[in-house]
Amino acid sequence: MIHIWSLLFSEYICNELNLNRCKQSIISYGLEVIIGASIKLIIYITIPLISGFLNQFAAAYLSAGLLKICSGGYHCSAYYRCLISTFLIFSLIAVISKYMAGTIPSEPILYFSLFLALIIFILLAPVDVKEKPIISLNRRKLLKTISCLMVIIYILLFYYWKPEQNIALASGFAILFHVFTLTKFGNAFLRWVDKSL
Template sequence: MVTLRNTASEFAQYLGRELNFDQKDAETVRYGIEIILGAFIKGLFIIVISYWIGIIPYVLAVFATSSILRLLSGGVHCSTYGRCLVLGTAMMVLTGWASLIISPYVRKDLMLLLIMLTALTGLYFVKKYAPADNCNKSITKEAKRVRYKRLSLFFVITWTVVIAFVIIICWESPSTYSLVLASIGGFLGQIFSLCPAGYRLIGSIDNVLGKILP
């Protein structure tokens, strides 16, 4: 059966033979290839569906925010790539759609308050849980964990400043609130995946999806 992991393994083995990698280096390359291929397929899948629905800018805002933060902070995954693809796509499309529906009812002062509350929540979760391990990757070196935590905190602060600046400067644009809400949704979804409750919820959904998908 052709799987993402098998494809990445075969490519890594080919590179290992050509470039004389040892087993450890080949495994590192395999993991990197798997991540890149997975992100490409997931991104393409999300773009096609959101384009078909007509909400592509908002879904891309969710995707960009959550993907960058996930790269730094880790978080729970489903046990197979297929389940991750289905769950991730559904959550991002629903979040993008919800941001478009809700945005007309949100005022500027409420949006700024929401950004601040989201940032404080993000700082707390990142400081307490990041980097969060998953079944595919565990960071054991303390120096590396500290580095990823600092990068995650830096992202939260930078994201907050940029999003608040966008609201203050571009608040009259009809699409601004929808895009910002979508980004907030992606941010909150990712930090929830760091905590024990997120692991339990995704684990339960994974079990349900396991009855449909391998």
């Protein structure tokens, strides 16, 4: 659906500006990214806000998402599958974190997840996908280094910020989930989720 919208909009823009077909494919791709990101942003803010777990959802999503940029991991085969699976997983983490805060230790879970992330990043990161393999050894080293540095920044940030228990839990669980997705078992689990949607 997003692809069709972007094609229609890009065709209209190219007709209005008298641009060739080569430019249309570039514009179409850009519009597809913008439309997809806008839909994702609206859903990721509106539903958690109405449901009362926006802070926990944002903490979980950002904690794992920022780490994934350099450490890599599985990508769903279609945009809607990514949208649904990501939303459901981080909503579950957010709800658990909101209602379990105070009943389980948040700081030990958070710091355990960060130290585990550091170990897994040293061993496995970056985890690429077959559709877009990382061929350059220098790029691999750079992404591994940045991934590990980000964990150290997280440790310092959480140490000095001292977030509320529900936020610490949401971040810790999300980081644990991301670390899990970098393993063979995690990759297999996400493949199963991808095919199930």
